[in-house]
Amino acid sequence: MIFNGICWRWGSQKMHHVSPFMRRVGQLLPSSGRTSPVLESIGFRSTCLEKGSEILGAGKTVRHVLTIGHGLAMRYRLLPDGSRQVIMFLAAGDICNPHIYPTVMDHGIAAVTAVRIDRFDCESLIGLSNSVVGLNQALWTLAEEQNAIMRNHITSLGRSDARARVIMLLKELSLRLSVAGGQAGPVFIPVTQSLLADAIGLTHIHFNRIIGDMGKRGIIATSRGGILVNSISKLEKLGEELVAAA
Amino acid sequence: MIFNGICWRWGSQKMHHVSPFMRRVGQLLPSSGRTSPVLESIGFRSTCLEKGSEILGAGKTVRHVLTIGHGLAMRYRLLPDGSRQVIMFLAAGDICNPHIYPTVMDHGIAAVTAVRIDRFDCESLIGLSNSVVGLNQALWTLAEEQNAIMRNHITSLGRSDARARVIMLLKELSLRLSVAGGQAGPVFIPVTQSLLADAIGLTHIHFNRIIGDMGKRGIIATSRGGILVNSISKLEKLGEELVAAA
DNA sequence: CGGATTATTGATACTGCTCAAACCATGTGG
DNA sequence: CCACATGGTTTGAGCAGTATCAATAATCCG
Structure with a gap:
């Protein structure tokens, strides 16, 4: 259950910390140096989960964009024979969803260590991506980083x-x-x-x-x-x- | 070489055929039924390549969006020991680039059978994705299909x-x-x-x-x-x- | 026809799995 | 504080599944 964890800071739109995810996005924006104030203006909620908790279950429809705020998580699949395949590990700043639009997950995500999840609103992010120049490209770039990891993984497993x-x-x-x-x-x-x-x-x-x-x-x-x-x-x-x- | 193949139809902005890529994108758009005339208005160029040709070399910077018009291709990597890992196969309608923005490829793409490549302009597609409602989401959905294939592949290889x-x-x-x-x-x-x-x-x-x-x-x-x-x-x-x- | 690629078959070697068990660290309740 | 339960780590012996090496056969192309 996603709401099982100890809540570190909750319910406030304005967090005292910056989400690692937004920091990474900001660094990918063309607007040179510092993090855009527009990005920081977007609200998110943080939840802390203990080791082993399920962050996103397979088959679930996602209505929020979940990102790793702190700690380690993993994408994984459980097989009919009971064994488990870890598809990839997710670190601070990584996005859990495949993209910012609502989707159904074909795999699960679980906390490897204690984890802080920074949760954004799909609509807010979609709105931002339509208005902030370069944001959409930044999101594609981030997604592509994960894809590169998967390609490495395939190569490693295969050869x-x-x-x-x-x-x-x-x-x-x-x-x-x-x-x-x-x-x-x-x-x-x-x-x-x-x-x-x-x-x-x-x-x-x-x-x-x-x-x-x-x-x-x-x-x-x-x-x-x-x-x-x-x-x-x-x-x-x-x-x-x-x-x-x- | 990408220009090695027999050119089926070349140089004309208006193709007599619809690109399978655009057809798939159109089906993902919210605007219900038929393919949007806006999508069909965008020009592309087709090139035919024979079996074995390189479509996109590893390390290359991509300035166009390449899609499979007909035939089969593969993403692959060559390893230092000379062996080869096929990362995934690409069929008609699949996009070769990681996304529609310019990038550097960390793997190659080659023709498995004779192939027709439908080539779009990055800028045109980016422009469209900013103006056509739902197009950006459709592109993410297409990309996610390929990601799902990779996750299956990883699971298959690992377990x-x-x-x-x-x-x-x-x-x-x-x-x-x-x-x-x-x-x-x-x-x-x-x-x-x-x-x-x-x-x-x-x-x-x-x-x-x-x-x-x-x-x-x-x-x-x-x-x-x-x-x-x-x-x-x-x-x-x-x-x-x-x-x-x- | 000759050369090149692809497919098929056999014999042998080795990597990594399975099963079985012990060990160790950590936390839990009496 | 100890006895115990739990989950993680370490070790051993034997076997199954694949790779490797070596060769032959089938098919295609010029």
Whole structure:
């Protein structure tokens, strides 16, 4: 249930924080530098959900635009045999809906960590996209980012062995989670091995063997509930070695 | 080369045929019944390309909106080790670009069969999308169709064994290629086994073994350069049997 | 007819899955 | 504070499913 979570701040049109989603949209607008006051004027409501909550169920019709304010979520599907495929992970600033128009979801979205959801009104956003120059294009660009991730995912699943898939997944998540994009410091990925394995089509057992090996080499460290990537560049180097070995 | 093909009709703003892309867009518009004359007024140019031609190269900046007028194409990536991943197949009416704004492609698009490309002007479409009510939403809906296919693809690659993947792929292509959507008649899929195998992460050898088995059961028939699906419903039944067996 | 692409078949090797179990961390209620 | 339940992690042994290598056959095209 979407209203299950502890409500952080609720009911006020004006939030004291800026939505990461709007910040990203603003950066994509042609109107050069700072965030447009028009964008900030649009109201949204924040809801906090605990780990594991369902954000958007498959089959549901969406009347609001949900975005990740803070934390990690995932798009996923449950299969008839009970197994689960994680389609992609969503981080702060990502949009949960396919687009800003009402739709029916063909997959679910759930909270991987505790999550803050910033909820906008479809009509308001649609109205803005008709009036603010460049906004529509910005939304397409954001959507295209997610599509690129899916294409990478398909390529990874189709043409790489287990080890390469693990490396690519960790690399992608590290980069998206490190705010600065390409910094050198360690990044903690707060996702269980089972979930990570479900994303790249491995059993959690095999996944564990692979990262166990990577742990011995000091590239990552494991802890309950997450993985610490010590150095993204080491990760990339390992990936290149793999390609070279083939 | 994009200009390599035999040109079917060229240089005239007014085509004697309607672009399948525009027809689909028109059907998604709220303005009820028939295709809006405004949509038909927009000019486009058709180019015919032979099998195997490159339609859009990876890394290219796109200044036109390319759509499939006739035939089959594919989105694909080439990997450093020389192998190829087919990300998805594109049929008549599908858009090749990620969206109608200029972008850089992170993957290539090539003709699987002989193909007619209907090429629109970015600016014209953007202009239309700002003036025609519902057009922008229609474009998002079309894009979302492709995204749904990618999500299916990811799920298939991640959680199904080879046989199930083959069945899903053939089913998807049969449905998209049969104009009537859900008809009973046989459908011919004009794609080599190697390409189909490259889509679902199999070797063409293993792919061949699987469809050989399906051929013995009369569900499909093979011929050089393509596969004939005798009955989509039989295909679905086989898929359900697989699920039940698991 | 000769060369090129595509399809098919066989034998063998290896990746990653399955099953089974132990271990560890965390939280819960008595 | 301890006993227990829970969910996550780690380890082992054996097997199933696919890849790989190698070759042959069918088909098409010039």
